[in-house]
Amino acid sequence: xxxxxxxxxxxxxxxxxxxxxxxxxxxxxxxxxxxxxxxxxxxxxxxxxxxxxxxxxxxxxxxxxxxxxxxxxxxxxxxxxxxxxxxxxxxxxxxxxxxxxxxxxxxxxxxxxxxxxxxxxxxxxxxxxxxxxxxxxxxxxxxxxxxxxxxxxxxxxxxxxxxxxxxxxxxxxxxxxxxxxxxxxxxxxxxxxxxxxxxxxxxxxxxxxxxxxxxxxxxxxxxxxxxxxxxxxxxxxxxxxxxxxxxxxxxxxxxxxxxxxxxxxxxxxxxxxxxxxxxxxxxxxxxxxx
Numbered sequence: 001x002x003x004x005x006x007x008x009x010x011x012x013x014x015x016x017x018x019x020x021x022x023x024x025x026x027x028x029x030x031x032x033x034x035x036x037x038x039x040x041x042x043x044x045x046x047x048x049x050x051x052x053x054x055x056x057x058x059x060x061x062x063x064x065x066x067x068x069x070x071x072x073x074x075x076x077x078x079x080x081x082x083x084x085x086x087x088x089x090x091x092x093x094x095x096x097x098x099x100x101x102x103x104x105x106x107x108x109x110x111x112x113x114x115x116x117x118x119x120x121x122x123x124x125x126x127x128x129x130x131x132x133x134x135x136x137x138x139x140x141x142x143x144x145x146x147x148x149x150x151x152x153x154x155x156x157x158x159x160x161x162x163x164x165x166x167x168x169x170x171x172x173x174x175x176x177x178x179x180x181x182x183x184x185x186x187x188x189x190x191x192x193x194x195x196x197x198x199x200x201x202x203x204x205x206x207x208x209x210x211x212x213x214x215x216x217x218x219x220x221x222x223x224x225x226x227x228x229x230x231x232x233x234x235x236x237x238x239x240x241x242x243x244x245x246x247x248x249x250x251x252x253x254x255x256x257x258x259x260x261x262x263x264x265x266x267x268x269x270x271x272x273x274x275x276x277x278x279x280x281x282x283x284x285x286x287x288x289x290x
Contacts, residue, residue, distance in 0.1 A: 002100040011055075014097055016088040019073065020053035023107075025062050026092045027069040029287055031280070032085070032113045032242065036074040041277045045284055046070065058085070068288035079139040079199065079241040086111070086245035094249075109251045110182060110287070114280055116272070117195070117236040117257035118205070119264075120223040124191055126262055126269040129279060130233050131187035132178050132195035132255040136160060137240025139199040140171025142248070151247030152176050156227045163225050167214060171199070175227075176243035182254035186286050193233030195255055196222050197240035205235050206263075219263050234259065256283060 009017035016022065033039060036059035043049065046063030053060045057076035062069070075085045091097070093107040117130065124130065134153065142152075153175040160173055183192070198204035203211060206218040215221075222232050239255040246253035258279055260269040 003095075005100075008091060008095065008097075008100050010097060015053075016092055016097070018055060018084050019058050019060060019088045019092070020055045021060055021071070021073075021089070021092045022097055023092050023095075025051040025071075026089070026109075027062055027071040028107070029068065029070045029110045030089060030112070031070055031072045031283070032111060032115075032238075033072065033074050034077055034115055034238070036076075038276065039072045039074050041280055042070070042072040044277070045281050057081070065284050066288040070284065070287075075238065077201075078237050079137070079141045079197065082238050082241035082245070083141055086242060086249075090245070090249045090251070106250055110179075111242055111246055111251055111253040112182065112186065112283060112287070113238060113242055113253075113255040113257075114276075114283060115236060115238065115255065115257050116260045116276075117234040118261035119234050119259045120196075120219055120232055122262070122264045124233055124259055124262070126259055126267055127272070127275060128259045129190040130195070130257050130259060131183055131190045131192050132233075132239050132243075132257070133183060133192050133230050134178065134194045134227060135176050135240040135243040135255070136194060136196045136232070137174045137176070137244065138171060138204065139197055139240060140174075141241045142174050142176075142244035143172055145244075145248060147244075147248035152244070153227075159227065160225060164221055170215070174240065174244065176240060176247055178243055178254050179246070179252035182252050186254055186256065186283055188286075190256065191233055193231050194225070194227060195239045195257065196232055196235045198235055198237055201237065223264070235263070
């Protein structure tokens, strides 16, 4: 049965409405970054470029490196944007967009977020790389979707809820595991831990500017949680939704974050663009050669 035009919305050229990609110009390896200008870094790494598009904060670029095809795509900030991007990436891979019907053979994508984050541990300094073995979502996004428990971590969620004792007015948290395969391929030499995803940058991450956060000592509580000897390492704004959609829709996902703030120490790395480009190049190299 075809999905209505109002539900699966397409651009005038027949691609997905927001990401401006379709199944032909989308690679299996999708590298997600927040900043649309960061996509330009890939132009100096890809050996050839076959497609590029811009729409709002969504900048897409598909090219090749050492014979391996990649799509770089900016998402903007926050899980609300991931709701759009992840849904449309899956639709590009698994729908016949001309008929708005599901293709018979499922296509699985590798979704790798390369982002920035704040460390919650004293010993993870600015300039470090952290790969997320698990994600904990404080955003509540996946609570709006039906999904099985496969890849989601109900026991971990229960333990986290008992540890945090969050007030009833905030979203119910959820825990999701990342791709073990991508972790093995990409994360050698990096810190590995639990990445917590917040629904904002200030109060939801424990920052007190003029409005005080409703949860006292949020970051200290997060930093003291661990699951199966894996500690909470960092706090950002997208990973839980990426992991949640990947698990629910049959894709592989991993986040690697460059730490640009150490929250316990109060330090911040202002100039990190050279290191970010080096990180992108390293991840592409590892994906292309394994």
